[in-house]
Amino acid sequence: MPRPSPLEVYAVLDKSNCKECGYDTCMAFATDILERKVSVRDCTHLSLPKQAKNRDKLIKLITPPQKPVVIGTGERAVTIGGEEVLMRHQLTFYNQTAIFIEIADDDADLEETIKYLTDIKLERIGDVLTLDGIALRNVSGDKEQFKLAANKIGEVSNLPIMLCTFNTDNLLYAAEAIKSKKPLLYAATKDSWEQLGTFAVKNNLPVAVFSNDLDELMSVSATLQKLGVKEIVLDSGSFFGPGNLSVTYDNIMQLRSAAIDKEDVNAGWPVMGVPAVYWSQVKIGEDKELWEHKFQEIIMGAIMESIGTSLIILHTGQKKEDIWALLALMTLRQSVFSDPRIYPAVDAGLYKVGEPGEMDPIFVTSNYRMTKIPVEQDLQGANLNCWLLVVDTEGIGIESAVAGGQFNAGGIAEAVKEFNVFDNVKHRVLVIPGMAARLSGALEDEADAFVVVGPRDSSGILKFMESQWKPDEFMKEYESWEK
Numbered sequence: 041m042p043r044p045s046p047l048e049v050y051a052v053l054d055k056s057n058c059k060e061c062g063y064d065t066c067m068a069f070a071t072d073i074l075e076r077k078v079s080v081r082d083c084t085h086l087s088l089p090k091q092a093k094n095r096d097k098l099i100k101l102i103t104p105p106q107k108p109v110v111i112g113t114g115e116r117a118v119t120i121g122g123e124e125v126l127m128r129h130q131l132t133f134y135n136q137t138a139i140f141i142e143i144a145d146d147d148a149d150l151e152e153t154i155k156y157l158t159d160i161k162l163e164r165i166g167d168v169l170t171l172d173g174i175a176l177r178n179v180s181g182d183k184e185q186f187k188l189a190a191n192k193i194g195e196v197s198n199l200p201i202m203l204c205t206f207n208t209d210n211l212l213y214a215a216e217a218i219k220s221k222k223p224l225l226y227a228a229t230k231d232s233w234e235q236l237g238t239f240a241v242k243n244n245l246p247v248a249v250f251s252n253d254l255d256e257l258m259s260v261s262a263t264l265q266k267l268g269v270k271e272i273v274l275d276s277g278s279f280f281g282p283g284n285l286s287v288t289y290d291n292i293m294q295l296r297s298a299a300i301d302k303e304d305v306n307a308g309w310p311v312m313g314v315p316a317v318y319w320s321q322v323k324i325g326e327d328k329e330l331w332e333h334k335f336q337e338i339i340m341g342a343i344m345e346s347i348g349t350s351l352i353i354l355h356t357g358q359k360k361e362d363i364w365a366l367l368a369l370m371t372l373r374q375s376v377f378s379d380p381r382i383y384p385a386v387d388a389g390l391y392k393v394g395e396p397g398e399m400d401p402i403f404v405t406s407n408y409r410m411t412k413i414p415v416e417q418d419l420q421g422a423n424l425n426c427w428l429l430v431v432d433t434e435g436i437g438i439e440s441a442v443a444g445g446q447f448n449a450g451g452i453a454e455a456v457k458e459f460n461v462f463d464n465v466k467h468r469v470l471v472i473p474g475m476a477a478r479l480s481g482a483l484e485d486e487a488d489a490f491v492v493v494g495p496r497d498s499s500g501i502l503k504f505m506e507s508q509w510k511p512d513e514f515m516k517e518y519e520s521w522e523k
């Protein structure tokens with residue numbers, strides 16, 4: 041089914057333009073509900089009993105073919121799936137691969153490990169990257185131990201929890217204790233679906249279904265839906281070894297394709313993968329060093345991310361010495377799931393680097409995120425005190441924006457005025473990027489400034505400062521023109 045248009049959504053709203061949702065018009069609301077910036081609940085009129093039919097129509101219209109599933113509660117609850125397209129370039133992906141790290145319920149350092157995973161924060165190009173959850177495994181086989189560990193995670197962490205065991209009694213015993221945290225129950229099989237599904241319906245919890253036979257997987261999914269389970273995650277198994285890898289990836293793609301392209305309601309759920317199974321499927325240490333085994337697991341994680349898997353569970357990454365693994369996977373994920381329709385931009389404005397004074401330089405750059413942040417980091421790395429004027433180039437980098445006209449003398453001069461740039465200094469010198477050298481003459485006229493052409497690449501800024509930054513001389517020259 042093609043994506044609904046804003047007009048189709050508008051048709052089921054009551055068109056009163058009452059503004060109670062914060063939008064001036066129902067049409068504006070219709071446009072943003074398709075972008076998931078608002079939800080059906082935000083239209084106050086649709087919650088009226090007489091609007092129930094329209095509310096149901098709207099929910100049906102905007103529900104993606106792969107339904108979303110929410111795990112956890114509160115500010116770190118994570119939404120997985122909910123995609124409308126198979127490939128990102130066809131529209132965008134809305135929910136990135138959630139990364140869960142497994143912990144054994146008999147881990148001697150349980151509390152320390154939970155706290156470490158909860159607090160991991162990596163900053164990359166202005167984004168703060170974090171983990172999405174903890175997959176607790178009932179390695180002890182003991183239900184009390186499993187419950188204790190689940191409670192401990194709930195006590196010391198706000199990360200979503202996935203409870204993992206094929207022993208349904210143990211699973212439900214621990215789930216009962218932390219059901220208010222909305223854990224994901226792993227896993228229902230052809231043998232355990234009824235017991236697990238009944239508990240999930242009663243407590244409104246999401247359920248993962250496991251089978252390496254796709255027909256069986258679809259059958260359990262259908263049965264759980266009939267039972268009333270509202271959120272399902274599909275696991276067709278992750279397998280290492282010759283021939284197994286391609287089957288693993290192929291199954292994930294088949295499920296995604298069945299959901300999105302064929303709109304098969306039984307497949308229309310998030311799909312998960314478990315690179316952590318590496319450690320139970322391969323004989324460790326026989327032909328490889330430990331780090332080489334870790335690499336194998338992380339490579340599977342990377343491939344799963346790249347084919348749009350909704351959730352992955354890792355073993356490597358649990359300990360501080362394995363931070364490299366998370367760094368790699370979270371950075372890759374950041375790239376794979378960025379919205380191709382939006383140039384990554386930052387706000388235009390005048391930024392301080394260090395403690396700039398009245399005779400410190402003003403560097404000019406674009407508001408393309410991948411330009412502004414590296415330039416700022418180079419300035420900080422060079423220990424400079426300076427000003428950074430970020431001009432709105434519609435999120436386009438310097439070279440393309442100069443060619444396309446978004447970075448031009450008039451626009452820079454306007455930014456100089458808008459942000460009162462020269463009120464902060466006792467000079468009128470602007471340093472523009474080397475790639476924008478051709479703008480210098482026009483900019484001097486438009487901004488009434490002395491323009492210095494800086495390096496082509498911001499990594500050369502320190503050298504530029506040492507050899508070319510002479511504000512007094514520049515100002516003498518500027519003043520001589522004024523006369």
Ligand code: SF4
Pocket residue numbers: 053054055056057058059060061062063064065066069082083084085086
């Ligand atoms: S609350 Fe509903 S009816 Fe009112 S403007 Fe928003 S979308 Fe329209």
